[in-house]
Amino acid sequence: MLEHEQVLHVARLARLDLGEGEVERMAGELSKVLDHIEKIRELDLEGVPPTSHVIDVVNVLRADEPTPSLPRDVILAAAPEPLHDGFGVPSPGAA
Amino acid sequence: MSDPIDLTAAQAAERIGAGEITAAELFEAYRARAAADDLNAFTWVADAAPESNGRPDTPLAGVPIAAKDLFCTEGVPSQSGSKILEGYRPPYTATVVSKLHEAGAPLLGKTNQDEFAMGSSNENSGFGPVLNPWDHGRVPGGSSGGSAAAVAAGLAPWAIGTDTGGSIRQPASLCGIVGLKPTYGACSRYGMIAFASSLDQAGPLTRDVTDAALMLRHMIGRDHLDSTSLEFPGEIALPSAEDLKGIRLGVPEDLTGAEGGIEPGVRSNFEATLELAERLGASIEPCRLPHAPHALSAYYLIAPAEASANLARFDGVRYGLRVDGDKDLVTMYSRTREVGFGPEVKRRIMLGTYALSSGYYDAYYGTAQKVRTKIAEDFRSAFEQFDFIVTPTSPCVAFELGAKLSDPLAMYLNDFLAVPMSLAGIPAISIPSGLSDGLPVGFQLAAPAFNESRLLDAAYALERAVGFDGSSARV
Numbered sequence: 001m002l003e004h005e006q007v008l009h010v011a012r013l014a015r016l017d018l019g020e021g022e023v024e025r026m027a028g029e030l031s032k033v034l035d036h037i038e039k040i041r042e043l044d045l046e047g048v049p050p051t052s053h054v055i056d057v058v059n060v061l062r063a064d065e066p067t068p069s070l071p072r073d074v075i076l077a078a079a080p081e082p083l084h085d086g087f088g089v090p091s092p093g094a095a
Numbered sequence: 096m097s098d099p100i101d102l103t104a105a106q107a108a109e110r111i112g113a114g115e116i117t118a119a120e121l122f123e124a125y126r127a128r129a130a131a132d133d134l135n136a137f138t139w140v141a142d143a144a145p146e147s148n149g150r151p152d153t154p155l156a157g158v159p160i161a162a163k164d165l166f167c168t169e170g171v172p173s174q175s176g177s178k179i180l181e182g183y184r185p186p187y188t189a190t191v192v193s194k195l196h197e198a199g200a201p202l203l204g205k206t207n208q209d210e211f212a213m214g215s216s217n218e219n220s221g222f223g224p225v226l227n228p229w230d231h232g233r234v235p236g237g238s239s240g241g242s243a244a245a246v247a248a249g250l251a252p253w254a255i256g257t258d259t260g261g262s263i264r265q266p267a268s269l270c271g272i273v274g275l276k277p278t279y280g281a282c283s284r285y286g287m288i289a290f291a292s293s294l295d296q297a298g299p300l301t302r303d304v305t306d307a308a309l310m311l312r313h314m315i316g317r318d319h320l321d322s323t324s325l326e327f328p329g330e331i332a333l334p335s336a337e338d339l340k341g342i343r344l345g346v347p348e349d350l351t352g353a354e355g356g357i358e359p360g361v362r363s364n365f366e367a368t369l370e371l372a373e374r375l376g377a378s379i380e381p382c383r384l385p386h387a388p389h390a391l392s393a394y395y396l397i398a399p400a401e402a403s404a405n406l407a408r409f410d411g412v413r414y415g416l417r418v419d420g421d422k423d424l425v426t427m428y429s430r431t432r433e434v435g436f437g438p439e440v441k442r443r444i445m446l447g448t449y450a451l452s453s454g455y456y457d458a459y460y461g462t463a464q465k466v467r468t469k470i471a472e473d474f475r476s477a478f479e480q481f482d483f484i485v486t487p488t489s490p491c492v493a494f495e496l497g498a499k500l501s502d503p504l505a506m507y508l509n510d511f512l513a514v515p516m517s518l519a520g521i522p523a524i525s526i527p528s529g530l531s532d533g534l535p536v537g538f539q540l541a542a543p544a545f546n547e548s549r550l551l552d553a554a555y556a557l558e559r560a561v562g563f564d565g566s567s568a569r570v
Contacts, residue, residue: 007445014403014448015410016441017429026445029503033446036504037392040466041458050464053323054293054471054520055280055544060322074186080417087412092424 001031099124100569104252104306105333108156108199118157119144121252122201125159129204129250134226134235136245138164139172140204153199155313160200161251163242164208166192166297167286171202175288176210176238178221179435180415189286190318191255191297198313203251206241210437211406212262212290214238215509218500219439226496227270228568229534233493236266236509242300243270249569253301253310257287259294260394261488261513264525267300268488268537271527271565273554274300275307278544279520280325283318291401292323294394294517302565304526304555308333311547332548334555339375342553344540345382345481354388355511357490360531365487368528368538371560372485382477382484386469390515393470395507396450396463397518402440403447409435442503471519478543483553486512488525488537516541524554527563535565 007027011018018026072085081088099107099121110116122144129140144159151157162168165175167185174180192202209219217225217240225240227233228248235244239256243266246254256263258276267274275298282297289295299310312331318324346369351357357365369379411417411431419430436444450459477484490511499506516523521544528538538557542550 002449006449010445010449010452013452014444015407015425015428015432016436016444017426017433018441019433022441026442029442030446030449032504033395033507034449037395037459040389040392040396040462043386043389043462043466043469045462045465045469048465048468050461051467051471051518052464054467054518055278055325057280057323057325062319070186075413078183078186078414080411080415081420089412090420090422090424090427 002027002034100128100249103302104158105309107158107252111151111156111158118151121157122159122203125203125251129161129245132250134228134244134248135223136206136225136241136248136250137161137204138174138207138222138241141202145201150199155195155199157199157201158252159203160195161204161206161242161245161254162192162202163239163254163256164205165212165257165288166255167288168192168202168205172205173288175212176208176220176222177435177437177440178416179409179431181221183414187286190283190320191314192286194316195255195310195313206245206254208241209238210440211288211402212238212257212259213402213439213443215261215265215506216499217241218496219437221437224496227493229271229493233495233534234269236269236489236493238262239300240266243267243272243274246270246272246300246302247565247568253299253306255297255314256300257295257297258517259290259398260517261510263298263300264513264523264537264539265489265509267525269493269535271535271563271568272300272302273304273307273524273526274298275311275524276516276522277311277315277547278522280323281327281547282314283316283321283324285318285320289405291398292405293401294398304334304551304558307524308551328545329548331551334551336552336556339372339377339553339556342377342483343481344372344377344379345477345484346379347384347387347477347484347486348381349384349387350486350512350515355490356508357487358492358531361487361489361491361536364529364531364536365538368557368561369485372557375556375560382481384473384477384484384515386466386473387515389466390470390518391507391511393463393466394510394514394518395446396459397467399443399447400450400460401447403444403451406440406444467518470515474519474521482542483550484541486539488512488539492531492534492536512539520544522547522550524550526554526558526561527565528561529563
């Protein structure tokens with residue numbers, strides 16, 4: 001069973017400002033799913049290599065040729081707060 | 096002339112080529128139907144056919160496509176079913192959409208989906224659930240539920256979707272149409288708003304197997320913008336097999352046994368379909384996939400883990416929603432994500448973040464990736480004896496709206512029969528195999544990697560023998 005504090009810790013890592021009710025509900029729901037998933041830890045997987053890529057592909061390389069990127073104004077058109085030709089963000093230190 | 100809505104996409108392309116109907120007439124017939132959609136299948140419908148594509152001398156001759164919302168389409172809303180991307184119009188187009196445009200298929204509309212493709216009922220969309228055209232009180236499946244419902248209801252000739260753990264095959268099954276998940280890497284993922292990058296694959300949702308082959312033919316190919324995409328060996332052939340002589344079908348008892356929770360009506364339809372296959376000349380034997388019952392557990396670690404990383408990009412900085420921009424940076428991130436994401440997406444981000452967090456990584460994510468290796472090995476050895484592995488696509492027919500919403504685990508179990516193929520990266524197709532209590536049942540065939548043409552051929556022979564009639568859903 002996931003503890004309240006564990007859920008809050010994971011939510012902080014995931015940058016989710018969960019409400020109090022959500023923390024409680026999440027603890028119950030995640031615990032139930034994890035109980036089901038736990039079964040795979042009983043398998044004997046000694047010496048089994050983990051899958052990194054399901055179809056064998058090795059050294060995918062291409063020529064290093066510069067090509068134009070999308071224009072700055074096109075990219076900034078989707079930004080919630082474009083500022084001085086960049087993405088405006090709140091100060092990390094502001095209260 | 097018969098109603099163009101009654102034509103399959105391949106038939107419509109042929110009629111346009113022969114000058115019997117024009118691409119503009121066909122587009123308008125579908126556009127009017129899509130605009131009057133009462134299933135909530137579409138999130139956006141074109142005003143008119145674009146002039147730049149859909150010429151009658153192209154292979155697809157102007158037969159329009161519907162695309163799942165998560166495919167980026169330049170200047171057209173692409174929101175992946177999420178409020179965090181509401182109104183987002185990307186500055187570029189996904190490669191598979193561009194390829195279909197180049198082959199002559201213009202964009203009819205964008206289809207509703209579970210938010211970020213997370214779900215098996217389409218009830219997790221930020222823009223409301225999609226209704227099943229066979230019964231408006233039931234779900235269409237998910238996550239490509241809008242694409243499946245639109246094709247089944249004749250609101251689009253055909254559609255593209257994506258499949259991470261069954262998201263093409265399961266809604267195709269629940270809506271009575273054909274859905275194909277190609278080999279991982281067959282189609283470029285460039286411009287698909289990512290869910291789980293090691294599993295996501297684009298594929299067709301169509302009225303029949305021939306349409307699936309025709310569409311897939313124009314989707315595949317290596318793309319320098321997706322380094323995991325591969326040069327497909329050979330062309331996708333249009334299917335023509337009339338029987339299944341010499342074909343060996345394996346029925347994996349590890350999946351079709353009691354643990355799969357297969358409904359009686361689905362089971363009896365599956366057994367009847369196996370008998371049909373036998374009459375067509377196939378041999379049917381039980382086979383073993385000993386690790387496949389653990390696929391769901393591995394999947395619900397791997398996919399959320401990858402999602403938690405992929406969805407970190409939605410932070411209120413570059414696009415989409417921003418909440419509390421007057422507070423400090425971390426507060427802005429956390430509030431934006433809290434308000435913008437729906438409950439299922441938050442649940443998976445939490446699960447994935449937990450599985451990747453310090454102290455748990457080896458126990459969860461590392462173990463899941465080892466299980467994935469064993470599942471791929473199981474399939475490899477089964478394919479030494481069998482041409483195709485067959486199962487029902489979904490353990491159940493379309494269920495009622497709201498029936499599984501309060502129980503995430505019950506919802507996840509919908510994917511029990513679809514997820515093993517996703518983890519192994521192999522192609523699998525769902526074809527309609529009949530009705531159970533008036534609702535469609537799907538039959539799944541899976542093949543070794545890059546064997547799409549053989550898979551389509553076998554599915555075609557079986558489709559003809561089944562003789563499924565989906566016309567009652569196209570009212």
